[in-house]
Amino acid sequence: MGAAPRTIEGREHRSGEEQIPRRRFLAWLSGVGLVGSALAGVFSTFVFMKPRATYGQPNRFRIGRPEEFPPGARIAIDPKRVCIVREGNKVAAISTTCTHLGCIVAPSSTGFQCPCHGSQFDVDGNVTGGPAPKSLSWFQVTLTPNGELEVDKDNEIQTGTYLSV
Numbered sequence: 001m002g003a004a005p006r007t008i009e010g011r012e013h014r015s016g017e018e019q020i021p022r023r024r025f026l027a028w029l030s031g032v033g034l035v036g037s038a039l040a041g042v043f044s045t046f047v048f049m050k051p052r053a054t055y056g057q058p059n060r061f062r063i064g065r066p067e068e069f070p071p072g073a074r075i076a077i078d079p080k081r082v083c084i085v086r087e088g089n090k091v092a093a094i095s096t097t098c099t100h101l102g103c104i105v106a107p108s109s110t111g112f113q114c115p116c117h118g119s120q121f122d123v124d125g126n127v128t129g130g131p132a133p134k135s136l137s138w139f140q141v142t143l144t145p146n147g148e149l150e151v152d153k154d155n156e157i158q159t160g161t162y163l164s165v
């Protein structure tokens with residue numbers, strides 16, 4: 001019975017049979033690394049190609065359930081530039097963008113008031129004073145299948161057109 005061969009530093013000398021599996025493992029590991037790098041490159045290319053830019057607020061958006069707007073409510077949603085008006089069981093969305101130079105009008109006791117140059121509008125958005133050249137737009141409001149109100153600012157409707165809820 002002899003002792004295992006040892007190197008000068010005292011480490012165990014490995015035979016050729018032990019080194020082959022290690023080489024295979026390293027080759028496999030390299031292959032996995034290359035394939036992983038390639039997949040990551042393809043993925044990042046697709047991510048890069050997809051535009052990240054946004055071009056302002058979407059013009060179609062949900063504002064909540066009808067119960068959130070009690071009868072008589074006139075609730076301005078400034079980021080969306082729209083005022084939700086509820087009369088009894090009817091709901092409408094009126095633009096809060098002033099037709100003069102585009103400032104945001106605010107609901108007032110008589111309708112809407114523009115803080116920039118003093119244009120005034122009645123409760124339906126018709127001009128009653130100031131430099132605004134035309135009335136405020138009304139946008140289509142629909143009820144989604146799950147019972148939420150949805151405003152479509154790409155779809156202007158006739159003044160006085162309400163959605164029954």
Ligand code: FES
Pocket residue numbers: 098099100101102103114115116117118119130131132
């Ligand atoms: S922007 Fe409203 S009155 Fe000028």
